[in-house]
Amino acid sequence: xxxxxxxxxxxxxxxxxxxxxxxxxxxxxxxxxxxxxxxxxxxxxxxxxxxxxxxxxxxxxxxxxxxxxxxxxxxxxxxxxxxxxxxxxxxxxxxxxxxxxxxxxxxxxxxxxxxxxxxxxxxxxxxxxxxxxxxxxxxxxxxxxxxxxxxxxxxxxxxxxxxxxxxxxxxxxxxxxxxxxxxxxxxxxxxxxxxxxxxxxxxxxxxxxxxxxxxxxxxxxxxxxxxxxxxxxxxxxxxxxxxxxxxxxxxxxxxxxxxxxxxxxxxxxxxxxxxxxxxxxxxxxxxxxxxxxxxxxxxxxxxxxxxxxxxxxxxxxxxxxxxxxxxxxxxxxxxxxxxxxxxxxxxxx
Amino acid sequence: xxxxxxxxxxxxxxxxxxxxxxxxxxxxxxxxxxxxxxxxxxxxxxxxxxxxxxxxxxxxxxxxxxxxxxxxxxxxxxxxxxxxxxxxxxxxxxxxxxxxxxxxxxxxxxxxxxxxxxxxxxxxxxxxxxxxxxxxxxxxxxxxxxxxxxxxxxxxxxxxxxxxxxxxxxxxxxxxxxxxxxxxxxxxxxxxxxxxxxxxxxxxxxxxxxxxxxxxxxxxxxxxxxxxxxxxxxxxxxxxxxxxxxxxxxxxxxxxxxxxxxxxxxxxxxxxxxxxxxxxxxxxxxxxxxxxxxxxxxxxxxxxxxxxxxxxxxxxxxxxxxxxxxxxxxxxxxxxxxxxxxxxxxxxx
Numbered sequence: 001x002x003x004x005x006x007x008x009x010x011x012x013x014x015x016x017x018x019x020x021x022x023x024x025x026x027x028x029x030x031x032x033x034x035x036x037x038x039x040x041x042x043x044x045x046x047x048x049x050x051x052x053x054x055x056x057x058x059x060x061x062x063x064x065x066x067x068x069x070x071x072x073x074x075x076x077x078x079x080x081x082x083x084x085x086x087x088x089x090x091x092x093x094x095x096x097x098x099x100x101x102x103x104x105x106x107x108x109x110x111x112x113x114x115x116x117x118x119x120x121x122x123x124x125x126x127x128x129x130x131x132x133x134x135x136x137x138x139x140x141x142x143x144x145x146x147x148x149x150x151x152x153x154x155x156x157x158x159x160x161x162x163x164x165x166x167x168x169x170x171x172x173x174x175x176x177x178x179x180x181x182x183x184x185x186x187x188x189x190x191x192x193x194x195x196x197x198x199x200x201x202x203x204x205x206x207x208x209x210x211x212x213x214x215x216x217x218x219x220x221x222x223x224x225x226x227x228x229x230x231x232x233x234x235x236x237x238x239x240x241x242x243x244x245x246x247x248x249x250x251x252x253x254x255x256x257x258x259x260x261x262x263x264x265x266x267x268x269x270x271x272x273x274x275x276x277x278x279x280x281x282x283x284x285x286x287x288x289x290x291x292x293x294x295x296x297x298x299x300x301x302x303x304x305x306x307x308x309x310x311x312x313x314x315x316x317x318x319x320x321x322x323x324x325x326x327x328x329x330x331x332x333x334x335x336x337x338x339x340x341x342x343x344x345x346x347x348x349x
Numbered sequence: 350x351x352x353x354x355x356x357x358x359x360x361x362x363x364x365x366x367x368x369x370x371x372x373x374x375x376x377x378x379x380x381x382x383x384x385x386x387x388x389x390x391x392x393x394x395x396x397x398x399x400x401x402x403x404x405x406x407x408x409x410x411x412x413x414x415x416x417x418x419x420x421x422x423x424x425x426x427x428x429x430x431x432x433x434x435x436x437x438x439x440x441x442x443x444x445x446x447x448x449x450x451x452x453x454x455x456x457x458x459x460x461x462x463x464x465x466x467x468x469x470x471x472x473x474x475x476x477x478x479x480x481x482x483x484x485x486x487x488x489x490x491x492x493x494x495x496x497x498x499x500x501x502x503x504x505x506x507x508x509x510x511x512x513x514x515x516x517x518x519x520x521x522x523x524x525x526x527x528x529x530x531x532x533x534x535x536x537x538x539x540x541x542x543x544x545x546x547x548x549x550x551x552x553x554x555x556x557x558x559x560x561x562x563x564x565x566x567x568x569x570x571x572x573x574x575x576x577x578x579x580x581x582x583x584x585x586x587x588x589x590x591x592x593x594x595x596x597x598x599x600x601x602x603x604x605x606x607x608x609x610x611x612x613x614x615x616x617x618x619x620x621x622x623x624x625x626x627x628x629x630x631x632x633x634x635x636x637x638x639x640x641x642x643x644x645x646x647x648x649x650x651x652x653x654x655x656x657x658x659x660x661x662x663x664x665x666x667x668x669x670x671x672x673x674x675x676x677x678x679x680x681x682x683x684x685x686x687x688x689x690x691x692x693x694x695x696x697x698x
Contacts (some may be wrong), residue, residue: 064484076477078427079453083481086457104428108435112461128425132432 007044009096009341012115013037013059014050016102017084018077019068021051025234026183026209027068028262029122032144032161033101039162039330048095050088062087081105089113097337104132110139116340118142120159123259124150140340142333145281148259156336160284161260162329163320167237168244168269170317175246177203179272181235181263182252184210184220189277191219192253194229196275196301203228204251205243207235244270249292249308252276253301261285265324268292271313275304285324291316356393358445358690361464362386362408363399365451366433367426368417370400374583375532375558376417377611378471381493381510382450388511388679397444399437411436430454438462446686453481459488465693467491467685469508472608473499489689491682494630497608505685509633510609511678512669516586517593517618519666524595526552528621530584530612531601533559533569538626540568541602543578545624545650552577553600554592556584593619598641598657601625602650610634614673617641620662624653634673640665 015021015033022034034057037049041058049055053063064087069077085106088098092113100106100119110117118140124130133150143149143158178197182188190206197204206229210216223229235243244250250267252258257280264274264285274292276282286292292311293304322328364370364382371383383406386398390407398404402412413436418426434455437447441462449455449468459466467489473479482502492498492507527546531537539555546553555578559565572578584592599616601607606629613623613634623641625631635641641660642653671677 074477076475079477079481082454082457083484086461090460105431108431109458109461111435111439112458126425128423128428132428135432 007046009337010046010048010094011040011337012048012050012062012088012091012095012098013040014085014088014098014100014102014106015055017052017065017068017080018070019052020071021049021055021057023068024071025236028161028260029101031262032120032122035162035164035326036099036330036333038164039326040333043330043334050084062091085109097340099333099337104129107132107136107139110136116140116344118156118336118340120144121148121150121153123148140336142336144260145258145284147257147281147284156339157332159329159332159336160324161262161265162324162326163262163265163269165269165321165325168241168266170269170313171245171271172313174244174248174272174313176248177205177246178249178251179243179247179267180204180206180208180251181240181243181267182208184208184216185212186215186219187254187256189253189255191215192255192277192298192301193251194220194223195298196251196253196305197229198223199298199302200305202248202305204230205246206231207233207239207243209234240266241270244272247272249305250274251301252282253295253298254279254282256280258282258285264292265320268316269320269324271316273308273311273313273316275301287319291319356395358686359395359397359443360389360686361397361399361411361437361440361444361447362389363434363437363447363449363451363455364404366401366414366417366429367419368401369420370398370404370406372417373420374585377510377609378450380611381469381471384511384513384675385448385679385682387513388675389682392679392683399433411440434458446689448682448686453478456481456485456488459485465489465689467505467689469493470497470499470502472497489685491685493609494607494633496606496630496633505688506681508678508681508685509673510611510614511673511675512611512614512618514618514670514674517590517615519618519662520594520620521662523593523597523621523662525597526554526595527598527600528592528596528616529553529555529557529600530589530592530616531557533557533565534561535564535568536603536605538602538604540564541604541626541647541650542600543569543572544647545600545602545654546578547572548647548651549654551597551654553579554595555580556582556588556592558583589615590619593621596621598654599623600650601631602644602647603628603631605629607631607634613641614669617665618669618673620665622657622660622662622665624650636668640668 016029019027019030021030023030037059040047047059049057049059050062053066065080069075069080089109092115098117120142137153141153141155180193224231254277278294288294295301368376368379370379372379386408389396396408398406398408402415414429418424418429438458441464447466469491486502490502490504529542603626627643637643644650
């Protein structure tokens with residue numbers, strides 16, 4: 001494509017209000033919304049970020065919800081979402097584009113304004129939300145991996161999530177531990193990481209918020225001994241880097257198709273190879289045999305551990321720089337925005 | 350006021366989609382939305398009812414949600430609400446007024462359309478929803494009792510809920526039982542009805558959906574013996590009338606302020622006196638010493654039982670006919686609509 005970015009347009013970025021933007025720890029959607037916002041501002045765009053009041057941004061911040069509803073129980077999530085989402089649409093005439101990271105809910109306001117709405121779909125949480133996407137399928141959509149697409153939607157592109165490379169400095173060498181970083185939920189497969197550690201006789205450090213308490217209590221807790229298998233709770237960027245420093249590999253044995261897998265890019269950025277289940281987007285993020293290994297089951301993961309020395313840590317870093325940096329992501333979104341402005345011009349001519 | 354109804358206007362009535370409109374059994378908001386819709390149609394208005402697809406109405410039915418989410422677990426309530434509420438606003442230009450029964454959520458779409466929106470507030474479920482009402486306080490609101498008002502909102506009137514009198518035929522005499530009709534929840538005080546039955550040595554029949562399972566199991570179930578204290582589950586109109594026929598009084602010892610209390614009007618319509626806690630709207634629905642008794646505590650309720658013979662059952666019926674009929678309600682709403690059309694004319698002149 002030969003479109004050029006048009007940085008005189010005014011962009012509203014609608015971030016979720018579950019967490020602060022960027023989140024203190026967990027919060028993938030808010031992380032990406034923040035990275036896009038900061039990347040656009042750095043490249044001269046006029047951006048207004050709709051996010052919680054305690055959000056940190058170099059863009060203009062517009063907030064009607066003080067604190068994320070996951071961080072402040074005084075706020076009802078339903079109330080926060082309705083107030084927050086409607087706010088950006090009430091200000092629609094002030095923007096040339098609304099870039100929504102707010103799932104199906106924001107779509108239901110999109111036909112009531114003239115400003116075009118681009119929705120980055122960060123994942124389909126349930127089949128039950130599909131009727132909304134089907135109704136608004138003619139809208140503008142971006143998928144975060146080729147794997148995570150629903151049929152029939154008007155996708156303009158796949159734009160991979162970009163991470164802030166400065167936050168994850170490259171290390172020439174790592175440690176001996178396996179690490180797991182992600183939500184404690186069966187989908188993310190921490191129990192498989194434990195089994196891999198057991199079978200390979202390696203240490204495992206698990207980090208992440210506990211989303212499924214029963215799963216944690218029944219499948220993880222009995223194995224945690226504070227030595228071979230450790231659980232250290234949710235972690236921020238600094239602790240993530242400490243984890244990366246101690247790691248020989250990030251273990252990402254997801255049990256359902258991954259939508260993108262931000263943490264795989266973060267690990268690779270630090271030079272840490274990833275052993276990932278070959279489900280969903282993993283094969284788009286990890287290049288098998290180059291930045292880690294894609295496996296089909298636990299046996300495959302055991303075999304992959306023996307081949308870790310084949311991975312050149314610098315290649316891991318380079319691949320992230322080329323494909324999963326904020327710059328790459330923002331440039332791709334600029335192409336998408338350009339396309340939308342062209343389409344809108346035709347629509348109204 | 351000397352406004353006349355203007356039945357050439359097109360009205361959209363937005364009913365909830367928790368249940369069918371009208372509901373098969375429980376569903377006070379859907380009941381009232383249905384009564385308003387049918388009453389308006391009967392008086393010549395052009396009405397479109399936005400409700401579940403299985404709803405029954407003489408108005409035009411517009412439905413995007415097939416079945417109520419309380420009756421069909423395949424539907425996600427959040428998805429149903431977003432799809433349903435946005436639908437009426439997407440069709441706003443086809444209407445002169447949107448009459449919303451959909452709580453705070455519908456308000457968040459109201460500023461995106463030119464059609465005026467009237468919200469009947471059927472109750473404030475929580476302090477946490479108040480920020481939405483505060484934001485949209487300049488809108489048009491109706492309260493269902495003088496008691497159930499929030500400060501600062503632009504109330505145009507209190508319009509009491511009207512019931513379909515034909516459904517609740519008057520009976521010259523009743524039976525000996527006490528009856529309780531309502532949600533099984535501490536707010537509605539079924540446990541106090543049981544205590545009253547015990548202390549007065551009378552039979553009690555309890556009917557209603559179980560909303561608080563723990564409360565039912567711990568506070569009600571131990572007393573239910575299928576003779577003196579019976580629980581018969583949720584009931585429809587026919588069973589309600591059977592209950593009224595067997596009753597000497599409806600026991601309504603609510604523990605928090607009542608918002609309106611539809612069931613009190615229904616009992617009175619059938620000629621059944623009501624013993625009600627003097628909290629919230631009860632003193633607006635029940636005329637103390639004439640259509641029942643307002644009490645401050647259980648002792649008061651025991652004393653009231655001894656005075657039931659003072660109540661003239663025909664007075665109960667007459668008071669409902671005069672104040673809580675569909676006709677009375679619809680005429681009051683016609684006045685409110687008129688006022689809105691006048692205000693809008695001024696706004697746009």
